[in-house]
Amino acid sequence: MSYKVRCWECGREIENPLLDACPSCNGNLTVEMDLSHLKGTSPRDLRSRPLGVWRYQDLLPIGSGQVTLQEGGTPLYDCDRLADEYGVRQLMVKFEGANPTGSFKDRGMTVGVSRAVELGCKVVGCASTGNTSASLAAYAAKAGLKCVVLLPSGKVALGKLAQAMFFGAKVITVNGNFDDALRVVRELSHSGDLYMLNSVNPFRPEGQKTLCYEIVDQMDFQVPDRIIYPVGNAANIWAGYKALKEWEELGWIDKMPIFTGVQAGGSAPLVNSFAHGQEDFRPVKDPETVATAIRIGNPASGKKALKAVYDTGGVMTAVSDREIIEAQFLFGRKEGVGVEPASAASLAGLKRLLDEGKVSRRERVVCVCTGHVLKDPDTVMANCGQLIKTEATAEAVRQAIKN
Ligand code: AN7
Secondary structure, three states: EEEHHHHOOOOEEEEOOOOOOHHHOOOOOEEEEOOHHHHHHHHHHHOOOOOOHHHHHOOOOOOOOOOOOOOOOOOOOHHHHHHHHOOOOOEEEEEEHHHHEOOOOOHHHHHHHHHHHOOOOOOEEEOHHHHHHHHHHHHHHOOOOOOEEEEEEOOOOOOHHHHHOOOOOEEEOOOHHHHHHHHHHHHHHHHOOEOOOOOOOOOOHHHHOOHHHHHHHHOOOOOEEEEEOOOOOOOOHHHHHHHHHHHHHOOOOOOOOOOEEEEHHHOOOHHHHOOOOOOOOOOOOOOOOOOOOHOOOOOOOHHHHHHHHOOOOOEEEEEEHHHHOOOOOOOHHHHHOOOOOOOOOHHHHHHHHHOOOOOOOOOOEEEOEEEHHHHOHHHHHHHOOOOOOHHHHHHHHHHHHHH
């Protein structure tokens, strides 16, 4: 296992393991894996290890000393009832709610916290719309590290907040949104107060690559036509693209899927720039959406995400809060799978793109559903209708069923 950390913009090699951006050009960082030892092998050779993040350890920048909760290995559901409803040939859902803390973040955190331990860091921290903090808190507990999480005030879903507190993190809400919290945590990282495990840490996307490795593995090394992601801070879609680029270069797959990103209409800086064919974007000042996980106006990996989309002939689209909630409930009631609002953005985006004729009905599509429905019980209850209450008699219940 050998690798280099480089600036994704200017290519400069980065030696200092505590940097979160290029000292020359301020660009995003990326891990460049040396995969030459895998040339001439097959991804089937990895199948002696169980499905999950560490099946792919030969493609990850961590040797021994893994901090793991057995993350990954999530279901790839073939959703034929929802496919019929939307009118598309095949719709599969990668259900990331089945991870240890209920979101895809665990894939990045097993690698990121392993890296923190390798570096001898004692305090880890992040800014978060919720899921990153829940995940980091759990992995920090497992590794015996102190954990500090910065949350935007007010807009964090209850399940995520409860998790971060439960796992013993120091939970601090800042007077501002996620973008403000990220700015502050970067400053704390630069001053050496903590080791930052947001996805601008290039080890995080390395773990998140495995989401796409698993999809292709579960499809017996067929590549779907399209993979659709909800997009917030924008690292996850980039990680998937990076993953399959690596496999393409190894000759393990013979085509790339079309990477497609979905943002919530109230926080859609990347959709705006995609509409104008731009490689960079202008931040949105006051992002707002029911999908609080992706309530992010200044996505730190935005340029990387746009590259993933442009390079594979994809699209970036926006959906309304109403479309998100409709998709969330339809999915639950057609397929028996519960996802949080941000996750349902990928489904809502597919529906919209099919209706607009921008996605062909002949495609085989994978939607990535990033987090579990239990993360945000308040939004469920607000959209569910009334709870029925009766006397404890069979007759009263019979009446209630009839009404
Ligand atoms: C359920 O937890 O940014 O585009 O701080 O929780 O890689 O940011 C969460 C993001 C999608 C977007 N779905 O992923 C955080 C945070 C869910 C999420 C995203 C998030 P990125």
